[in-house]
Amino acid sequence: MRRKRTRRNVTGSCGNDRYNLMRRAKNKPLLMAVLAMAALLAVATDVAAHARVKRANPAVGGTVSASAAPTALQVWFTEKLEPALSTIEVVDSKGTRMDRGDVRIDPDDQTQLRVTLLPLPPGQYRVLWRVVSIDTHYRSGSFPFRVDP
Numbered sequence: 001m002r003r004k005r006t007r008r009n010v011t012g013s014c015g016n017d018r019y020n021l022m023r024r025a026k027n028k029p030l031l032m033a034v035l036a037m038a039a040l041l042a043v044a045t046d047v048a049a050h051a052r053v054k055r056a057n058p059a060v061g062g063t064v065s066a067s068a069a070p071t072a073l074q075v076w077f078t079e080k081l082e083p084a085l086s087t088i089e090v091v092d093s094k095g096t097r098m099d100r101g102d103v104r105i106d107p108d109d110q111t112q113l114r115v116t117l118l119p120l121p122p123g124q125y126r127v128l129w130r131v132v133s134i135d136t137h138y139r140s141g142s143f144p145f146r147v148d149p
């Protein structure tokens with residue numbers, strides 16, 4: 001039953017089963033047990049509902065050859081994003097911005113951000129992302145990719 005509930009919550013937004021469970025609890029030990037379980041579920045639900053990077057092009061941690069160096073970066077997230085509050089940047093190993101600052105969301109897929117890139121010489125790059133998903137939760141992170149000679 002626990003597994004079933006967790007799986008259901010993964011697909012929903014940040015729901016609050018906690019309060020229904022509290023109302024149903026009839027004695028204190030049960031209430032404590034229920035609250036403990038609800039707290040765990042709430043944490044799991046919260047994490048699952050936040051936007052995370054699903055995949056990217058160039059790939060997360062991937063390597064591309066200089067002859068096929070990308071002219072744009074695409075990142076897909078696990079949640080739909082608020083376009084005005086979501087951004088990605090690409091920096092080289094010295095921290096120099098290598099994107100053109102023209103981040104946009106795919107109008108047909110609100111989980112995808114895209115930015116065009118300056119010509120990328122061989123080297124290590126890092127993608128810095130800061131997004132707000134439509135459930136208003138803020139998340140940020142980064143991942144590398146590499147351009148080989």
Ligand SMILES: [Cu+2]
Pocket residue numbers: 014046049050051133135137
């Ligand atoms: Cu969330």
